[in-house]
Amino acid sequence: MTFPGPLAPWYDFRDLSNAVERLLSWLSDIGPDWLVYVVSAVIGGTAIFLFVAATAVANIWVERRVVARIQVRRGPNRAGPWGLLQPIADMTKLMQKEALLPRAGDPVVFLLAPILAFGPALLVWGVFPFGKGMTFVDLNVGVLYIIAVTSVTTIVLFMAGWSSNNKYSLLGAIRVIAMLLSYEVPLVLALLGVVLFAGTMSLSGIVAWQHDMRIWLFLVQPLAFVIYFICATAEINRTPTDIAEAESEIVAGYHTEYSGIQFGLFYAVELVNAMALGAIAATLFFGGWWLFGLDRWIPGWMIFIGKVYLIYFLLIWLRGTLPRLRIDQLMAFAWKFLLPLALVNIMVGALEVLLWVEYDLSAGLVLPVFSVVNLSLAVLLVVGWMRFMAFPFHRLPSRARLVHDIPVVAPGAPAGGAA
Amino acid sequence: MPELRTEPLVVNFGPQHPSTHGVFRMRVVLDGERVVDVEMAMGYLHRSMEKLAEERTYTQNIPFTDRMDYLSAMTGNLAYCLAAEKLAGIEVPERAQYLRVIFAELQRIANHGMAIGIFLNDCGAWQTPVMYMLREREKILDLFEMTCGARLTTNYMRIGGVSFDIPKEFMPQATALVEELPDRIAEYEGLLLENEILQARARDTGILPADLAIASSVSGPVLRSTGVAWDIRKADPYCVYDRMEFDIAVGYQGDNYDRLLVRMEEMRQSVRIIRQALEQLPPGPFKTDIPLALRPPVGEAYARIESPKGELGFYLVSDGGPTPYRFHVRSPSLLNLTPLKEMTVGQTVADLVVTLGSIDINLGEVDR
Numbered sequence: 001m002t003f004p005g006p007l008a009p010w011y012d013f014r015d016l017s018n019a020v021e022r023l024l025s026w027l028s029d030i031g032p033d034w035l036v037y038v039v040s041a042v043i044g045g046t047a048i049f050l051f052v053a054a055t056a057v058a059n060i061w062v063e064r065r066v067v068a069r070i071q072v073r074r075g076p077n078r079a080g081p082w083g084l085l086q087p088i089a090d091m092t093k094l095m096q097k098e099a100l101l102p103r104a105g106d107p108v109v110f111l112l113a114p115i116l117a118f119g120p121a122l123l124v125w126g127v128f129p130f131g132k133g134m135t136f137v138d139l140n141v142g143v144l145y146i147i148a149v150t151s152v153t154t155i156v157l158f159m160a161g162w163s164s165n166n167k168y169s170l171l172g173a174i175r176v177i178a179m180l181l182s183y184e185v186p187l188v189l190a191l192l193g194v195v196l197f198a199g200t201m202s203l204s205g206i207v208a209w210q211h212d213m214r215i216w217l218f219l220v221q222p223l224a225f226v227i228y229f230i231c232a233t234a235e236i237n238r239t240p241t242d243i244a245e246a247e248s249e250i251v252a253g254y255h256t257e258y259s260g261i262q263f264g265l266f267y268a269v270e271l272v273n274a275m276a277l278g279a280i281a282a283t284l285f286f287g288g289w290w291l292f293g294l295d296r297w298i299p300g301w302m303i304f305i306g307k308v309y310l311i312y313f314l315l316i317w318l319r320g321t322l323p324r325l326r327i328d329q330l331m332a333f334a335w336k337f338l339l340p341l342a343l344v345n346i347m348v349g350a351l352e353v354l355l356w357v358e359y360d361l362s363a364g365l366v367l368p369v370f371s372v373v374n375l376s377l378a379v380l381l382v383v384g385w386m387r388f389m390a391f392p393f394h395r396l397p398s399r400a401r402l403v404h405d406i407p408v409v410a411p412g413a414p415a416g417g418a419a
Numbered sequence: 420m421p422e423l424r425t426e427p428l429v430v431n432f433g434p435q436h437p438s439t440h441g442v443f444r445m446r447v448v449l450d451g452e453r454v455v456d457v458e459m460a461m462g463y464l465h466r467s468m469e470k471l472a473e474e475r476t477y478t479q480n481i482p483f484t485d486r487m488d489y490l491s492a493m494t495g496n497l498a499y500c501l502a503a504e505k506l507a508g509i510e511v512p513e514r515a516q517y518l519r520v521i522f523a524e525l526q527r528i529a530n531h532g533m534a535i536g537i538f539l540n541d542c543g544a545w546q547t548p549v550m551y552m553l554r555e556r557e558k559i560l561d562l563f564e565m566t567c568g569a570r571l572t573t574n575y576m577r578i579g580g581v582s583f584d585i586p587k588e589f590m591p592q593a594t595a596l597v598e599e600l601p602d603r604i605a606e607y608e609g610l611l612l613e614n615e616i617l618q619a620r621a622r623d624t625g626i627l628p629a630d631l632a633i634a635s636s637v638s639g640p641v642l643r644s645t646g647v648a649w650d651i652r653k654a655d656p657y658c659v660y661d662r663m664e665f666d667i668a669v670g671y672q673g674d675n676y677d678r679l680l681v682r683m684e685e686m687r688q689s690v691r692i693i694r695q696a697l698e699q700l701p702p703g704p705f706k707t708d709i710p711l712a713l714r715p716p717v718g719e720a721y722a723r724i725e726s727p728k729g730e731l732g733f734y735l736v737s738d739g740g741p742t743p744y745r746f747h748v749r750s751p752s753l754l755n756l757t758p759l760k761e762m763t764v765g766q767t768v769a770d771l772v773v774t775l776g777s778i779d780i781n782l783g784e785v786d787r
Contacts, residue, residue, distance in 0.1 A: 071550035167430045171768070174451075239545050240616055248438040248541045249772045323616045324543025326769045327452055396622070398612045400668035400677075400684035403648040408655070 044136040059271040060087035070320035099260035109163035114265035120152040121272040129204040131300035142203035154180040161254035172253025176244040182334040187231035189342035193224035207288035218285035219371040223378035240322040278311035441782030464786040472746035485572035488784040493526035494726040496576035502722035502733035507715035515580035524689040530727035531682040534779040541776030580706025621676035625774030635758040639729025645673030651725040675777040712741040752784040
């Protein structure tokens, strides 16, 4: 195994992979090649796992505190300073509880589901470029890999709902399948727009493209970001699209029967998936570790995690603010609203790329023009399509009618003024 | 190919379910997401209050009325005391009349705030509206606490008046609250009523036609939402409501959204009434002395008020003894619940939950 170029000193924490690369290059000098592969896999895998586990734990606190602020309360503030030990208390409680197994359920599938749910949530983190060289696996089909891995969740959630043999769980499972399959379509189409411009499916390639072109893909493909964000929100089951576990309707949906650490796993998966959404959006649309030259001063992985948490904050904000949509409204929204817009977006994007390549225009000139065109197109399309699909609920005013006088009914007399 | 055999899914919503607001059970027949049939099962919270009340004196019965609709104890007290006063022919001092109006209207704001918040919770707004509504409700409960020592089960009204006069801190705090509330209500109207998702969820769902509402003896905001202008405060005024200037909020077609509109507007009208009552509050005694064991003459009396949930009536029969011979409650929650099946069949599970939330039932009052 060869390592290109001189290695940076191991204590250069702007890029955490430096230390690992030093170790690996030393290993390749003294040991066989397979040892290098095994050691790098173990180190990378452990790092990713620790990162995901730490994120899940931290996010319990983040989510509860932020939502509490949105809801004019203080949130957990008793366990440790600012309630920082609250996640540990939460997890200890969940682990102590008995993990019940429904008697009429399918035990194998039932027990497998939470474990399998954690798999994709973990796997998806393997391909993100945390920093310039900090990629565990730099897949050349990274975008495809992400789409494939996150889709597995659908089956797992259906397994959970089906094996519980509970009517609420079954309803939740049906909803999961219907919703996730519908939202998968515009999601993939939205991501295609990004791939069209970057010309690669590799995540580090897409970040490198944004770095080279000095522009965020969010600016070039604003509509794709909006569609992706909405679809991904639906995929991770949070309000306004949390119909799969809609608490007020079907108790807890597919995980109604889960208790103890199995429930805890679903809970952790939800938090990790929300973070993964942020990571995908940050990588594909907001330049990953790159921040307009600021990455020379701030470590890239800090920038990346900062962006991820900003998008995660947006998700918490949505969750704390919006009511839930009904399943037919959600379906209609996916098929009638998002899908046509995504198709138009791809068509326009493809046309632009064609023009760019055909006439061999300079990127510095063409990309700002495309950004302005696409942004105005996005606004125009969203507003126009909304008007076109106008919902019928604007007929009646949104304030009550006021009546000042009604006839007084003498007690005992027939009530004539009722109608 | 053999025909696919399908069968409807029977789901028991409740007694333990996050959005049945207590222990209420619905046996719902579902065809996928569609509701085919709803069968209501009540009585899980039955505490036999009507029979218990026959063994206790008229004054001892007042705490029972707190525990019927425990989210609006003041109006429960008020309706019962009005009935007992009517039965015994007791005159109530004017100051007590005003205090009763003030506290009944404060209770209406607190109750409607909770009703709106919980309704939004049923719509899936994950606790945030409830928390905001609780913030306003806390201030009202503070006023209750400083006046009578209790926040929830107030036991404040007495036959012949109220149990305590207001303390001197009450007036400044109540005036400040009355000044603050209209802004808050306007804020909530902006945040909630204009929300697209809420409009999509609540408009055109759970429609209650006006004729069905009247036939089912529905009252209160649920009746007014159907477009029927009917309010006992105006139609059959009690206390000093005939001296107050206020409007009745009326909806358009009786859907869930209309019920929300009506409640929102009623909060504002209640603030108007409280402001007038605080200004007009006369000095004088706050209760008349009545014998400890009140023995009303033989006869019967029915008194009704516009409670936050609808027409709350108490029917009392006296045989001349110290305890009522019959103690009957016409509870609005129970009667408002009766057209639930007609309102929900043919819609989705999500609409069923939202419709149940918009009726604003209180199981303590449904089952008694």
